[in-house]
Amino acid sequence: MFIAWGEDRTLLYNEGYAEILAAKHPAALGRDLLEVWEEIRSDLLPIVDQAYGGEPVHMADIELWMLRKGFLEETHFAFSYTPVRDDAGVVRGIFCACLEITEQVVGERRRREAEAALREREERLRHVLDGMAEGFTLIAPDFTILEQNPEAARRGRPNDEVIGRSHWDVYPGSEDSELGRLLKSAMAEQKPASLEHRYVWEDGRPQWLDMRAYPTQDGWLAVFWRDITEQKQAEERLRESEARFRLMADAVPQIVWITDGEGRVEFFNKQWSAYTGAIYHPDTAAETSEKYVHPDDGAATMAAFEEARRTGGAFLVEHRIRSKSGDYRWFLVRAEPYRDPATGEITRWFGASVDIHDRREAEARLRDLNETLATQVAERSAERDRLWNLSQDMLARADYTGMMSAVSPAWADVLGWSETELLSRGYATFMHPEDMPPTLEAIQRMSVTGKPTRFENRIATRDGGYKPIEWTVAPEPDGANFIAVGRDISAARAREAELVAAQDALRQSQKMEAMGQLTGGVAHDFNNLLMPIIGGLDMLQRRDFGTERDRRLIDGALQSAERAKTLVQRLLAFARRQPLQATSVDLKQLVANMAELVDATTGPNVDVRLEVQDDLPPAEADPNQLEMAILNLAVNARDAMPDGGTLTISAERGAPPSSARAAGGPHGYVRLSIADTGAGMDEETRARAVEPFFSTKGVGKGTGLGLSMVHGLAAQLGGELTIDSAPGEGATVSLWLPVSQSQPEDGGRAEMPAPSEGPVGAALLVDDEDLVRTTTADMLVQLGFQVVEANSGEHALSLIAGGLVPDLLVTDHLMPGINGAELARRLRADRPDLPILIVSGYADAEGLPTDLARLTKPFRSAELTASLVTLGALAK
Known part of the structure; x- marks a missing residue:
């Protein structure tokens, strides 16, 4: 007897059940009943579930293959499973009284087999006797003839004259003959006897018979006899x-x-x-x-x-x-x-x-070969079983009527269905309704052609979903069944989708990179073109040149040039090549300083709000470029709210959603957001928002570079730009900036310094663009420098070698031959204290030492003056 108690089916049993457990005892005590009998779990589970469901189960004989003595053995049991309820009537466990009847069942089966074998032997014996060329007679102890075979009846007398009568009556005179004595001796001594007997039939026909009598265990005589008349006649001839x-x-x-x-x-x-x-x-x-x-x-x-x-x-x-x-x-x-x-x-x-x-x-070799083949067949059979059980693909055997007769364990792993569920329903019921017709058509076509085929369909999972499965089906030789191999291609489909997305992202990245390289190069050339324009106009304006009308024209031209300069800066920002002076920035202070400008820019219909976290850490950024980015985003937000709305500038600490976390910022990120309550963007517009020159504004209302510039700024700083928007729900553009590990410098911007009057020294000016060099030289002369010009780094070095001792070096960076950084390095080798200013219309900072002062083309005289004062080349 045993009890399985609780949801865990804890096993408790008596000594009688311990004998049934054999080697599983005592480890089985206190364990889950179904874990103890893992090898027959599928047989016991329905019975246990029925008993736990409150319905008793009784079986007079159940066959189970148990592993309890180190090997699987056939067993038989009679048992009753009875639900055990608590005081509330709830089934808490089951009680089982069981009796092992293996010996009785197997013994009865062997008895029936033995009886069948006996009948089969008797039948074979009958066939042998009937087919014998010798006569056969079975004689009882009282010499009654019990049976004779057809040959005896043919050579002697028919059955109706012989069976049941005494041998002595059937063959008068035989009792006292040599044959009679032989039969009586064999019967009395129960020993085999044989005799070559010459018998004369009633018609006078002599015949030699070889008689052999064999006593049986029942005391009867089995007499075999054959005609040896010709043999006896031949003996004489044989001797001769x-x-x-x-x-x-x-x-x-x-x-x-x-x-x-x-x-x-x-x-x-x-x-x-x-x-x-x-x-x-x-x-x-x-x-x-x-x-x-x-x-x-x-x-x-x-x-x-x-x-x-x-x-x-x-x-x-x-x-x-x-x-x-x-x-x-x-x-x-x-x-x-x-x-x-x-x-x-x-x-x-x-x-x-x-x-x-x-x-x-040859027989020995054949036996060895057969043993080898048998071993190989067994190994292959075992290998097939292992493949069936271990294969991650779903294997099945099915017929053309729509039912499966075998399924591998992988079905449960992939789809969740049990073997019982799969074999009890037609396989078509598991298919997606849309996939059923083509699938059944493919199976029907295979049954006609007899050739394997492949197809895909969706199969239902037990949790209510569907999975895409790739099938390979092949017919069996019997013509009624086929073998199916199914592979879950969910992951492959997901990888394909990811690959398509990655390819789209790669194409977008390549497009943006090509655009960036193009715009970076164009911006460099524009800066060199704008430098003489802005520098010349600035000089004319500072000199108060011409009439009032002339000065208005100069002011207008200078404003247009400044707008062109801003456009170029945006192109460089998009191309991630603008010259950045990244430093620690107090976002709270920067946003507060920008509030008045943003409010004035957006107009009275837009309510500007600031939401900045109090303990916000400083961000690593270029404050000038960041201010420009905020202003660009504010203008975009204003244009998205033509009827007015709310614009919120917020800053808080957070984590970016994707790539920037890996690209930089090991100390975290600060999120600067510009949110509006405008029309919002659909998915297509949001996907293209950062593309250069893409704009939803009307003609003449925007360059399409604002968002692309901010996007380039974020990427160049090691951060990220994200856009959250939907039609009718406004838009939030977030700029994720790395947290700075240094504190912002106190104080505001330094006032523009004024140069000293009179000569201040010799300035070596190096630039490969003649107009840029001429404009810059005029600015330096106005500042009191004696200017020596050189059109290349090699030219500048030759002047130094000729005896020139400059007090200042102002040089372009990217030039044919020796670039500005290399020229500075060579001059610093001899004069470490020489003031050096790098001016460039291109922002490629590769190779530029961090201790070299830089000034971006195009610039005005005031910007050049400020840089030289900072260098110490001019007194304040």
Whole structure:
């Protein structure tokens, strides 16, 4: 008896059940019943579930294959599962009283098998008797004839005259005859007896019969007899032809021999001497065996011969005979006894020894081959079983009527269905309705063509979803079934989608990179073109040149040039090549300083709000570029709210959603957001928002570079730009900036310094653009410098080598030959304290030392003055 208690089916049992558990005891005590019997879990689970469901289960005989003694064995049990309820009537466990009836069931089965085998043997015996060429008669102890075979009826009398009558009545006079005495002796002594009997039938026809009587265990006599009339007649002829027989025996290619009744050799044909090298010698059977038979075969040979002598049957044995060379070969030895016609005793054995050595070796090789093949078949079968159970693909065997007869465990792993659920329903019920017609059509086509086919469909999962499955199906030879192999391609489909998305992102990235390279190069050339324009106009304005009308024209031209400069800066920002002076920025202070400008820019219809976190850490950014970014985003927000709305500038600490976390900012990020309550963007517009020159504004209302510039600024600083928007829900543009590890510098911007009057020293000016060099030279001359110009780095070095000792070096960076950074490095080698200013219309800072002051083209005289004052080349 045992109890399985609680939801965990904790097993408790008595000593009687411990015997059933065998080697599983005592480890089974206190464990889950289904875990203890893991090998029969599928058999027990429905019964346990039924009992836990409150319904008793009784079985008079259940067959289970248990693993309890180290091997799987067939067992049979009679048992009752009874629900056990608590005081509230709730089933808390099950009680089972069980009786192992394996021995009774197996014993009964063996009894039935034995009876069937007996009937089968009797039937075979009947067939043998009916097919015998000899007569057969079965006689009871009182000599009543019980049965005879067809041959006996044909040669003697029919069954209706014989069966059930006494032998002596059927054959009058036979009781006192030689045959009668033989039968009575065999019956009395219960020993086999034989007799060659000459019988004269009622019609006077004589017949010689070879009679053999064999007592049975039931005390009956089984009498076999055959007509030996012709044999007896032939014996005479045989004796007359003995000489001819010897000649014929020598012509036989095998060894032929004759011995007397006790086995003493009487005759060997010449093949004996040819093989053994020995001449004929009248040895006994034992002597011949000792001399010529292999020592390992001698005992078996003599035992077989003595058995043949005892029974009078044929002598049959296989043994090895030594050749004259000393080798042994296998021979099949068969001998028949010859009886004295008068006494019936065996007087001779006529035998032959047939060389079967080659056949034996072939048989041995065949056995080895069969064993090898059997092993291979077993291994392959086991391998198939392992593949069936371990394959991650779903394997199944199904018929063309729509039912599956076998499924592999992978079905449960992939789809969640149990084997019982899968085999109890047609496979079409698991398909997606849209996929059912083409799937069934493919299976039908396979059944007609007999060729494997492949297709895909969606199969239902147990949780209510569908998974895409790729199927390979192939027909079985029986024409009624087919094998199916299904592979879950959900991950592959997901990877394909990811690949498409990655390819789209790559194309977008390549497009943006190409655009960036183009705009970066164009911006560099524009800066060089704008430098003489802005510088010249600035000089004219500072000199108060011309009439009032002339000055208005100069102011207008200078404003247009400044707008062109801003456009170029946006192009550089988009291309991530604008010159950045990244430093620690107090976003709270910067946003507060920008509030008035943003409010004025957006107009009275827009309510500007600031939401900045109090303990916000400083960000790593270029304050000038950041202010420009805020202003650009504010203008975009204003244009998105033509009827007015709310614009919120917020700043808080957070984590960016994607790539920037890996690209930089190991100390975290600060999020600067510009949010509006405008029309919002759809998905297509949001995807293209940062593309250069893309704009939803009307013609002449925007360049389409604002968002792309901010995007480039974020990427250049190691951050990220995100846009959250939907139609009718406004838009929030967020700029994620790395947290700075230094504190912002106190104080506002320094006032523009004024240069000293009078000569301040010699300035070496290097630039490969003549107009840029001329404009810059004029600015330096106005500041009091004596300017020496050079159109390349090599030219500048030649001037130094010629004796020039400059007090200041102002040089372009990107020039043919020696660039500005290399020129500065060479001059600093001899004069470490020489003030050096790098001016460039391109922002590629690669190779520029951080300690070199930089000024971006185009610039005005005031910007150049401020840079030189900072360098110490001019007094404040």
